[in-house]
Amino acid sequence: MSRMATRPTSPRSVPAAEAWGLMHELFVSQKGRFIAIAQEFDLTPMQMGAIRNLSPDRSVPMSELAGALHCDASNVTGIVDRLETHGLVERRGDDHDRRVKMLALTDEGLRVRAALAERMSQPPERLAALSAADQRALRDILRKALG
Amino acid sequence: MSRMATRPTSPRSVPAAEAWGLMHELFVSQKGRFIAIAQEFDLTPMQMGAIRNLSPDRSVPMSELAGALHCDASNVTGIVDRLETHGLVERRGDDHDRRVKMLALTDEGLRVRAALAERMSQPPERLAALSAADQRALRDILRKALG
DNA sequence: TATTGTTATACTCTATAACTATA
DNA sequence: TATAGTTATAGAGTATAACAATA
Numbered sequence: 473m474s475r476m477a478t479r480p481t482s483p484r485s486v487p488a489a490e491a492w493g494l495m496h497e498l499f500v501s502q503k504g505r506f507i508a509i510a511q512e513f514d515l516t517p518m519q520m521g522a523i524r525n526l527s528p529d530r531s532v533p534m535s536e537l538a539g540a541l542h543c544d545a546s547n548v549t550g551i552v553d554r555l556e557t558h559g560l561v562e563r564r565g566d567d568h569d570r571r572v573k574m575l576a577l578t579d580e581g582l583r584v585r586a587a588l589a590e591r592m593s594q595p596p597e598r599l600a601a602l603s604a605a606d607q608r609a610l611r612d613i614l615r616k617a618l619g
Numbered sequence: 620m621s622r623m624a625t626r627p628t629s630p631r632s633v634p635a636a637e638a639w640g641l642m643h644e645l646f647v648s649q650k651g652r653f654i655a656i657a658q659e660f661d662l663t664p665m666q667m668g669a670i671r672n673l674s675p676d677r678s679v680p681m682s683e684l685a686g687a688l689h690c691d692a693s694n695v696t697g698i699v700d701r702l703e704t705h706g707l708v709e710r711r712g713d714d715h716d717r718r719v720k721m722l723a724l725t726d727e728g729l730r731v732r733a734a735l736a737e738r739m740s741q742p743p744e745r746l747a748a749l750s751a752a753d754q755r756a757l758r759d760i761l762r763k764a765l766g
Numbered sequence: 767t768a769t770t771g772t773t774a775t776a777c778t779c780t781a782t783a784a785c786t787a788t789a
Numbered sequence: 790t791a792t793a794g795t796t797a798t799a800g801a802g803t804a805t806a807a808c809a810a811t812a
Contacts, residue, residue, distance in 0.1 A: 488757070616749065
């Protein structure tokens with residue numbers, strides 16, 4: 473009888489669910505390091521997210537950044553205010569629609585973004601301790617999922 | 620010449636760094652879902668974290684929860700206040716040291732924790748879409764890293 | 767009328783510092 | 790004196806609502 477029942481959680485995703493849980497655990501354990509990195513750069517987590525999502529070349533409207541950060545547009549005003557005060561981000565007018573303000577990284581902002589990416593890319597010890605083969609296999613599977 | 624140079628980033632961790640970056644990307648993409656789940660349960664992210672770290676059986680001091688949540692003890696007061704108001708958490712006195720207050724989930728808190736775990740365990744579509752073999756391989760490698 | 771970004775408001779998270787009560 | 794938890798304070802993130810400028 474019980475073999476006939478189909479659980480709401482599809483069997484096809486059971487190992488993925490455990491993998492997801494383990495990744496979640498790994499992330500939670502790194503929260504302290506994320507905060508420490510943000511403090512190294514004198515940035516809040518949201519300011520870090522904004523810098524990650526901007527570039528000097530392709531400027532984006534405030535609303536697009538709000539979407540990328542998963543927050544309301546009204547928050548972006550304050551976040552960008554502070555980044556602009558620190559000279560990392562610039563507001564530029566848009567030629568076609570004078571309501572929108574385009575955001576772009578300054579040169580200094582670009583330097584900060586690169587340094588930040590370098591620091592963030594360092595994997596947790598428990599990942600770095602995996603064998604080279606396991607690391608490659610992990611990377612390859614994640615590439616398949618995300619690529 | 621260049622083959623003699625050793626980069627500051629050890630070659631041993633290069634695939635791990637890319638894997639870590641991909642996991643980070645996956646997490647950022649799920650932020651909206653995390654927030655939605657928290658709202659379903661009428662909890663803030665920190666309240667969710669607190670519930671995840673408590674149980675009815677093993678009560679823990681406020682300070683230990685602060686450590687688990689990577690925040691100052693003064694924050695825990697407010698977080699626990701609100702959870703206690705909603706009947707999910709209980710403060711209990713400690714017999715040996717009357718300064719410390721032990722935290723435990725109520726029965727209702729335990730129910731919420733279980734429902735929350737069920738909802739959070741659902742993996743992102745891109746992981747669930749992996750082949751069964753890839754899912755298992757991913758899970759097994761992460762078990763090695765975290766187990 | 768509808769939309770973009772800002773401002774105002776209110777609540778939560780956050781750390782620091784001062785405080786209470788214990789130890 | 791030192792420690793566990795609270796309270797007070799101030800800065801930041803958060804959404805909602807009201808607003809200005811523009812479309």
